[in-house]
Amino acid sequence: MTTETALFTVIRADATPAPSLPAFGQFIGGKFVPSTSTSTVDIVNPATEEVLTQVPAGTAEDVDAAVAAAVAAKDAWAATTPRDRAAVLLKIAEIIEVNRELFETLEAANTGKPPAVAEDDISSAIDTFRFSAGAARAYSTLGADDYAENHTSVIHREPVGVVGVITPWNYPLLMAAWKIAPVLGAGNTLVLKPSEQTPLTTLKLAELIAGEIPAGVVNIVTGPGRVVGNRLSEHPDVDLVAITGSVGSGQKVAAAAAGSVKRVHLELGGKAPVVVFADADLEAAAKGVRSAGFWNGGQECGAACRVLVHESVADKFTELLVREISEITVGTPGAADAEIGSMISKAHYERVLAALDDIRKDGLTIAVGGRAIEGPGYFIEPTVVTNVPAGAGITSNEIFGPVVSVETFSTDEEAVTRANETIYGLAASVWTKDSARSLTVPRKLDFGTVWVNSHLVIATEMPWGGFKGSGYGRDLSSYALDDFSRTKHVMYNRG
Structure with missing residues (x-):
């Protein structure tokens, strides 16, 4: 049975600030560029059903261009010191903090969130970048020593290379931060596909940080998962693909990634x-x-x-x-x-x-x-x-x-x-x-x-991730930087 008396009505704000919309295009190689497709996706405010703007419905060719930019940037970014990468992450956190109201307004308009939830999302995104900045400088690994007679072993922590990222619609900027911060902190470059429903704060972040990161280190391609997400997952030059999404989406990503035997990081339902x-x-x-x-x-x-x-x-x-x-x-x-x-x-x-x-x-x-x-x-x-x-x-x-x-x-x-x-x-x-x-x-x-x-x-200091159908891999904490790194053992014969 159901209750017959209406207990709930919607409190509607008299007026809300107009959101500051991001530039139009795909963010590739440090700037917004035209998509190879002329098709667009309507971005709707779900609380009012109004169309806020349109973004490109990207193509596999857009993904290829973004991956090429990430590949071109990866060696130089990997060669930076943890201190230098941490400085970039702290600068990103500062940019979000300075533009907090802008991000909260844009996120709320794109998702229908009430103010308390939008504020918490932005605060958590800032904290994620700040934590990852510190964690990038504090890796713990097995100590160098002789584990075989007359042979000295050293463990190197290396970036995996180019990381493909697919983020969901429920926490657009926060889930982008959960991936971008440790991916960059570990020395990787990335190509990110936001949800086709909620890309606005991620695109706005790219717009605001473009002058603070080397071109090609962060790339963003908008568009449907069956096109952009699939190409990102199967791309031979993507070394790891990370998704936060449904079990079905995770299964599709893992299947597409299997062809090139790339690592997969799944945070699912x-x-x-x-x-x-x-x-x-x-x-x-x-x-x-x-x-x-x-x-x-x-x-x-x-x-x-x-x-x-x-x-x-x-x-x-x-x-x-x-x-x-x-x-x-x-x-x-x-x-x-x-x-x-x-x-x-x-x-x-x-x-x-x-x-x-x-x-x-x-x-x-x-x-x-x-x-x-x-x-x-x-x-x-x-x-x-x-x-x-x-x-x-x-x-x-x-x-x-x-x-x-x-x-x-x-x-x-x-x-x-x-x-x-x-x-x-x-x-x-x-x-x-x-x-x-x-x-x-x-x-x-x-x-x-x-x-x-x-x-x-x-x-932020504690890992987040699941077992069974909820996937594998860990977001947040230093474990996230582990997930986006690889270890190399070098053994020196001293005999």
């Missing part, structure tokens, strides 16, 4: 379980799900979207959760009090609504929300689905929207088994006051990040 034990602080857990389940409208691969709560406290927890979610504010960019904004596009909006229809067909209870919000923009009510049985489709399908499900368990063993019954392995959380349980349960959960009594707290 998730279906994060939130395991709430009977002794947990239920109010804190409900507030945690409100924040982490609906951050960025639930368009987040680590979202707290699947709650498993002990049967003895399920009714109380559900009551608290429904109350929390009923209080969420929905709004357009510029609406200061808004917690969540619109879905990213009409197509994604329709996918989420179709998933809600499937939930109804399955006979599940929608305790709050569950509908589109009337008016312009692709807005969907924050939704809680309750009394979900084990094995229901919602427990395994990544909806990627403002939808959280609640199911119950009876024993610790059942909780762990059910939490792990998913193709994904990106993130999970455990809520308990029991110190022994807080140590043992996370070790049994098959996820790359497990929080205890919190969810979706990210630290």
Whole structure:
């Protein structure tokens, strides 16, 4: 059943600043150049359905030109010292900081994000560049020594060369930063394909940093994944391809990359379980799900979207959760009090609504929300689905929207088994006051990040990445620089 009373309306800002749009063209060899295609892609503000601008629908030839520029620049960039590369990364961070308001406005307009989310994205991007600047100067490797008699071994850390990068639409500038910063810090050059839906802040970043980086070190080609992404993945002169995206997109990238046996870095989807034990602080857990389940409208691969709560406290927890979610504010960019904004596009909006229809067909209870919000923009009510049985489709399908499900368990063993019954392995959380349980349960959960009594707290110093269908490779932390490097062993005969 669904609730009949409309709890949610969209707070619409009276006026928002006009975004400063980037230059038109493909960013290749340090400048914007015309695409080889005359076709364009409309870039839409999903909160208003207005077309903001157009960008080129790039071609394989555009990718070839960008890769050639990256190849031409790679030796000189690889020869720079870590200190010099760090200085460039710090300068990029400074440029974003100085232009913070510009980036926040542009990001919000392109994605429909409310101000708090856009601000957090830009702050995190700045921090990513600053951290990578330091990490680039602090590699730790095996010490040089004699590991065989009369032979001295030295380990060299080298760039992999040219890195192809494919970024998603949910955090456009931040996901670009997660890749650009460690890729450059490790001494590589790159060609980046932003999502065809949300390229504006990435292009604006290229425009603003063009004078601070050598030509060809960073190149950006816009266009559809089936053309630009595929060519980038299969290109023989690309040494590694890194993607943040869906499982399906990751599979296509890995398959295309296999032909040239290049390395692949995959940060893919998730279906994060939130395991709430009977002794947990239920109010804190409900507030945690409100924040982490609906951050960025639930368009987040680590979202707290699947709650498993002990049967003895399920009714109380559900009551608290429904109350929390009923209080969420929905709004357009510029609406200061808004917690969540619109879905990213009409197509994604329709996918989420179709998933809600499937939930109804399955006979599940929608305790709050569950509908589109009337008016312009692709807005969907924050939704809680309750009394979900084990094995229901919602427990395994990544909806990627403002939808959280609640199911119950009876024993610790059942909780762990059910939490792990998913193709994904990106993130999970455990809520308990029991110190022994807080140590043992996370070790049994098959996820790359497990929080205890919190969810979706990210630290730039700590690695982010998953297991199983969520991919492999690590973003953030010094592990990211490891991923974009290669090791070479040189052994000297002293005999």
